[in-house]
Amino acid sequence: MAQLKAHEVDAWLARPRQETPVVLIYGPDRGLVSERARRFAQNTGIALDDPFSVVRLDAAELDKDPGRLLDEANTIPMFAGRRLLWVRNAQGQKTFAEDVKALCASPLADAVLLIEAGDLKKGTGLRAAVESAAAGIALPCYADDARSVDAVIDDELRKAGLSIDPEARALLRRNLGGDRMASRGEVAKLALYALGTGSISVEDVRALTGDVSSISVDEAVDAVLEGNLQAFDAAFARQALGSSQAYAVLSSMQRQLQALQLMRVAMERNGTNAASAVAAAKPPVFFSRRRLVEQALGRWTSRGLARILSRLHDTVLQTRRRPDLAVALAHGTLLQIAVESRQNAKGALR
CATH class of the missing domain: 1.10.8 (Helicase, Ruva Protein; domain 3)
Incomplete structure (x- = not known):
């Protein structure tokens, strides 16, 4: 079939199609992958507590045992109409990907194949096998917005x-x-x-509550707004080397700049100052960040914010096309914005 866009996944899961028996759910947010896999499994109508109906497998074990997945898929169910083959921990296993490709070429009659995987590069291995198959669909899971x-x-x-x-x-x-x-x-x-x-x-x-998503994302965004290059480099390095990916910082930066743009437009339209715009913001700006946001509003015009938002959007597209360069691309764009913010603090608005 193809790959759905991230915002289309929940709607598809609410009404999964039986003519798509091979479902790959993948992405860096492993919790979301697991949650969506459970939702899909529940919506198949297969009894998940029946050991004859559900076969739980590990991709690493299947990779060491060529042909086992094919055997499981071709086993005729004795006590149920269909069986669910639920495979977890898929990554870049070559043999497993080849077996999945073979299954996609010969549509399953009595089984559904559900695969949970980590972040997979476009056009390679398992992801390519499913995306190019009429009987398969790939559902991406990225960090929550x-x-x-x-x-x-x-x-x-x-x-x-x-x-x-x-x-x-x-x-x-x-x-x-x-x-x-x-x-x-x-x-x-x-x-x-x-x-x-x-x-x-x-x-x-x-x-x-603790900081589940790693506070270094917020630290990196705040450092960009402040024009603090050293603090940005340190925070971005922690984020890029951690469990999350560079896009998390880009996404957070986009949301922050969109909020700033709305406030800056209100300032220019109503002739109000930054403090008034921050006080009237909805959703409200958290009190510990109000001074930072006020300073950022004083450094950028609405036109300047639109320009750097467009630059960020282009960078996000580039990182999706070249995931191998995502960290470098994100770092370069955010660093440029931080430099401009620092210059704006010393000179005229942009």
Whole structure:
């Protein structure tokens, strides 16, 4: 079939097609990969607690045992209409990828193949085999954006019958997003802590949540806004070498600049100052960052923000086309923006 875009995945999972029996769910957010795999498995209609209907396999073991996947796929189910072959921990295993390609070429009649994988390069191995097959579909899972994080927060708090203060939400959102499973765990833990109180406050969030997505993302973004080149290099290096990828910083930078652009437009349209624009911002700017945001608004015009947002968008596209150069591309663009921000602090607005 093909690969869906990241924002199309949830809609497809709500109504998976039976004519697509080979499903690859992959990406750097392993928690989201696992969550979506469970959702797909539940929507197949196959009894997941039946050992005759569900065969759980490991890609590394299958790679060492050529042909086993083919044998499992061609086994006629004795006690069920269809079987689910659920494979986890797929990466760059060559033999496993070849077996999957063979299955894709000969559509499965009595089985569904579900594969959980890490981040896979476009056009190679397992991902290429599934994307090029009429019977296969590849579903990418990238780190949650602000809207997805809010959905996780709302979902978990709804179950607990709790609401959350706007500033508490803003603080909690900053600490989530690197891994879906970890994010859900943090929100569930917070909900249990606040159970019976009715609402979650900033103090509750501070008392209980850690930084799941790595604070170096925020540090890198703030350093760019400040024009602090040394701090940016240090924070970006920690992020790029950690479990998350360079796109996490690019994505966070885009969201921050979009928020700044809205505030700067309001300033220019209404003739207000930066402090007033920050005070009126929705969602509200977390109090500890207000001074930083006010300073950034004083360094850029709305036109300048539009220009660097366009540059960021181009960089995101380049990183998707050349994932092997993602870190270098992201670092170069963000460093250029940091340099401009530093220059703007000393001279005229851009």
